[in-house]
Amino acid sequence: MGNTPSSHQLCLAIIPARGGSERVPGKNIRDLCGKPIIAYTIEAAIQSGVFSRIIVSTDSDEIATIARRFGAEVPFLRDASLADDYTPASLVTLDMLERLDPDGTGFRNVAQLMANCPLRTAADVRDSYQQFVEREADSQISVTRYGWLNPWWAMTRSNRYQLLPIFHKQVSKRSQDLPEVFCPTGAIWWAKADVLRREKTFHIAERTGWEIPWQRAVDIDAEDDWQLVELLMQLRQQRPEGLYYGRSTGAED
Secondary structure, eight states: OOOOHHHHTTEEEEEEOOSOOSSSTTGGGSEETTEEHHHHHHHHHHHHTOOSEEEEEOSOHHHHHHHHHTTOBOOSOOOGGGSSSSSOHHHHHHHHHHHHOTTSOSOSEEEEOOTTOTTOOHHHHHHHHHHHHHTTOSEEEEEEEOTTSOGGGOEEEOTTOOEEESSTTTTTSOGGGSOOOEEEOSSOEEEEHHHHHHHSSSOOTTOEEEEOOGGGTOOOOSHHHHHHHHHHHHHHHHOGGGGOOSSOOOOOO
């Protein structure tokens, strides 16, 4: 796929990054191996060459200042009503799209890149965009395989420690005899702009999935996740080839 201005001039990147985070305080600008975590997402977006504009949606002046320092735009702060613990990220992205392009003519495609997924690379952004275009998808979300934690074998446990399988037929089967299953990750979500305006979500019935290796797919939602990402980022810095394997074929810039 040619990386020409004409092919990407209608692509918009939105990076949601609110100021409040109860489980990991200051998550979106906390230092990760030498730079604020949001910087990794901004840099991947810039280096991908896919976007005409890269926008951070935040309610925080501090996040806005840091985002601009690393090359993103913050044209205005997010309304407080969209910065709580309950508003879906898709509505935050839609809000920014509609404020930037009220008449719906400025952008053809929109990508949502979550700041708490810092391990995705510029090559991942390009590869995901290529599949999105080639498949002519209305919406595409990034997914990763579960690996050794097989969800088909999931169980609940009673207060008397009795194990109760969720999938009764599958729990006794070998992993190789079960269908492959995928878990969504917030790394790179795409939608046609008109579809996002109409549906107000990326989770439409016709959505497709672009696979990213788990080593670059981790969402930071708790302190344990942060510690895992920190180890993986240290591995990347010490031995760059350490994270560049899996289903996505691109190499980092």
